[in-house]
Amino acid sequence: MRKFLSIKNIHLGMIRFFAFSAFMISIVLSFSLTSEDVSLPIVIRNVRIFDGERIIPSGTVVIDKDKISAAGERVNIPIKAKIIDGRDHTLLPGFVDAHVHIWDSENLRQSLAFGVTTVVDMSMSISIMTKIKEMQASGQTNDKAYLISAGTLATVPKGHGTQFGMSIPTITKPDEAQAFVDARIAEGSDFIKIIYDDGSAYSMTYQTLDLDTISALIKAAHRRGKIVVVHAATQQNCIDVLKAGADGLAHLFFNDAFDPEFGRLAAKKKAFVIPTFTILESLSGSSGASELTEDIHISPFLRPMDIQLLKQTLPFKTSRAAYEAAEKALRQLKDNGVPILAGTDTPNSGTTYGASLHRELLLLVQAGLTPLEALRSATSIPAAKFNLRDRGRIQPGLIADLVLVKGDPTKNIRATRAIVRVWKNGMEFDRKNYLALVKEEKDSLKPKKDVSQPEYLVSGLISDFEGEEIGAEFGAGWSISTDTMMGGKSTAQYQLVKSGAQGSKGSLLITGNIDSESKIAWGGAMFSPGPGIMSPADLFSKSAISFWAKGDGKKYVVMLYAISLGYRPAIQAFVAGKEWEEYVFPFEQFNVKGNDIMRIFIGGSPVRGKFALQIDNVYLK
Numbered sequence: 001m002r003k004f005l006s007i008k009n010i011h012l013g014m015i016r017f018f019a020f021s022a023f024m025i026s027i028v029l030s031f032s033l034t035s036e037d038v039s040l041p042i043v044i045r046n047v048r049i050f051d052g053e054r055i056i057p058s059g060t061v062v063i064d065k066d067k068i069s070a071a072g073e074r075v076n077i078p079i080k081a082k083i084i085d086g087r088d089h090t091l092l093p094g095f096v097d098a099h100v101h102i103w104d105s106e107n108l109r110q111s112l113a114f115g116v117t118t119v120v121d122m123s124m125s126i127s128i129m130t131k132i133k134e135m136q137a138s139g140q141t142n143d144k145a146y147l148i149s150a151g152t153l154a155t156v157p158k159g160h161g162t163q164f165g166m167s168i169p170t171i172t173k174p175d176e177a178q179a180f181v182d183a184r185i186a187e188g189s190d191f192i193k194i195i196y197d198d199g200s201a202y203s204m205t206y207q208t209l210d211l212d213t214i215s216a217l218i219k220a221a222h223r224r225g226k227i228v229v230v231h232a233a234t235q236q237n238c239i240d241v242l243k244a245g246a247d248g249l250a251h252l253f254f255n256d257a258f259d260p261e262f263g264r265l266a267a268k269k270k271a272f273v274i275p276t277f278t279i280l281e282s283l284s285g286s287s288g289a290s291e292l293t294e295d296i297h298i299s300p301f302l303r304p305m306d307i308q309l310l311k312q313t314l315p316f317k318t319s320r321a322a323y324e325a326a327e328k329a330l331r332q333l334k335d336n337g338v339p340i341l342a343g344t345d346t347p348n349s350g351t352t353y354g355a356s357l358h359r360e361l362l363l364l365v366q367a368g369l370t371p372l373e374a375l376r377s378a379t380s381i382p383a384a385k386f387n388l389r390d391r392g393r394i395q396p397g398l399i400a401d402l403v404l405v406k407g408d409p410t411k412n413i414r415a416t417r418a419i420v421r422v423w424k425n426g427m428e429f430d431r432k433n434y435l436a437l438v439k440e441e442k443d444s445l446k447p448k449k450d451v452s453q454p455e456y457l458v459s460g461l462i463s464d465f466e467g468e469e470i471g472a473e474f475g476a477g478w479s480i481s482t483d484t485m486m487g488g489k490s491t492a493q494y495q496l497v498k499s500g501a502q503g504s505k506g507s508l509l510i511t512g513n514i515d516s517e518s519k520i521a522w523g524g525a526m527f528s529p530g531p532g533i534m535s536p537a538d539l540f541s542k543s544a545i546s547f548w549a550k551g552d553g554k555k556y557v558v559m560l561y562a563i564s565l566g567y568r569p570a571i572q573a574f575v576a577g578k579e580w581e582e583y584v585f586p587f588e589q590f591n592v593k594g595n596d597i598m599r600i601f602i603g604g605s606p607v608r609g610k611f612a613l614q615i616d617n618v619y620l621k
């Protein structure tokens with residue numbers, strides 16, 4: 001997996017478009033900070049300052065090592081310092097995206113390139129979260145946005161949040177709440193995220209937590225001093241969790257509803273709201289892609305895959321009326337003084353890391369916030385609500401996470417995109433280098449022949465199923481996947497069995513029952529080639545997936561998920577007879593190049609009934 005472009009999930013955490021570019025970028029970007037002498041203080045003078053709360057028309061800010069040492073209209077300038085003239089520019093605190101899903105540490109680098117110096121992750125792989133936090137603690141992330149995370153979210157078995165293929169702990173009753181919360185804190189979660197969503201907002205049906213269990217989780221988290229953010233899908237869901245004591249809403253509601261008491265209730269409960277208009281827009285079937293892809297300040301920094309993601313909408317829909325209901329609710333919240341936080345729910349369809357926050361700021365203004373209020377929503381307010389006391393403002397003693405833009409975003413919110421410089425921990429991020437590498441990727445057509453391949457791509461072996469556990473030679477491995485999150489009732493399970501194709505020592509037996517009227521019903525085994533579930537892998541040097549199989553004479557499918565497919569699978573069918581047979585499926589049959597493959601599914605098709613499929617010797621060719 002190449003560092004620069006891996007996006008992990010999910011909701012989706014992003015990806016290499018060409019193997020050569022990926023190889024070069026992963027090397028070069030490890031040196032993406034400017035080479036200037038960082039020992040000298042940096043003085044930005046004659047600059048308009050937005051300090052996170054108010055505007056200073058013309059002032060000076062001094063950066064000394066990783067901190068802001070002075071800021072204001074009258075500041076003593078060090079004798080030896082690097083001087084930057086900020087005339088006609090605005091200096092702001094680094095932006096905070098208060099709702100993302102990080103799939104890989106390189107997502108944080110892309111965020112920083114667009115001035116997002118801090119991200120609030122709403123669920124991610126614990127192993128990746130741990131790795132990133134270790135890097136942050138050891139000072140290895142000056143070229144990446146700072147991360148805080150909910151870690152594993154709280155949901156029921158087969159509930160929203162379990163659909164990404166990775167096994168996560170779930171909860172079903174109130175007396176499990178304290179143990180669940182304690183386990184999350186032990187893993188390193190900075191706050192608790194809860195799901196309250198039965199799918200009805202998008203005409204689907206699936207399981208969700210009951211209010212008694214949600215109330216118990218909130219109380220358990222508060223006992224441990226942690227705030228609670230809830231993904232509540234409908235307006236009634238939002239009202240219910242606010243009454244239960246939730247500290248914040250991860251989204252505004254997804255349905256077309258109105259309650260005149262909604263804003264007053266949120267204010268009474270002292271809750272905050274992260275509207276995520278960017279994803280509500282995608283849910284409504286609209287796309288603001290061109291607004292970013294045609295922006296002269298944003299477009300040059302977008303990789304080809306970012307552009308594809310921005311142009312996609314989610315496969316399930318709400319309505320334009322639902323989006324307008326959320327806008328109306330925002331005005332209620334504003335009128336009642338409820339704190340609004342800017343968040344994007346990246347990397348869902350219609351979003352991409354960093355750039356989408358600038359779209360979110362515009363949507364917030366269009367919905368009723370002033371530009372100054374929108375800027376607060378992406379700086380001081382999320383910092384305060386998530387207890388990030390050392391950032392989100394420009395004030396002596398705080399971390400020097402800063403963004404310098406041309407123009408005045410307090411008058412025109414689009415000016416946040418005209419980024420001139422970005423500092424993380426007092427070190428300037430090399431945006432010119434980043435831009436050059438993005439251009440290199442756009443210009444590249446094929447990987448160079450002399451680029452060495454990772455060892456696993458040389459052999460091509462994924463799994464031969466001859467060990468004691470169901471393992472893989474690379475990636476995040478195998479997991480069970482079914483249609484339950486799409487309202488289906490299909491089941492699946494797998495186990496290792498002795499003997500396999502061509503006299504091998506073992507194979508994988510997949511059994512289950514397809515129980516759904518939907519054309520997208522499925523049940524079977526899912527392989528994730530990236531370092532984590534939903535993390536794409538660059539398999540460009542290979543051209544096909546192959547395996548041996550035998551079964552009961554029924555039709556089965558191979559489903560391939562890729563970022564370029566918009567998180568929707570491309571499907572190829574095959575019939576598994578009673579004798580072992582090799583099946584080879586070129587990537588081109590799925591309309592992908594192989595550079596951004598997220599998951600490969602093998603299993604039961606929409607044909608209803610019980611099935612039994614045996615597979616062996618799964619390879620990339």
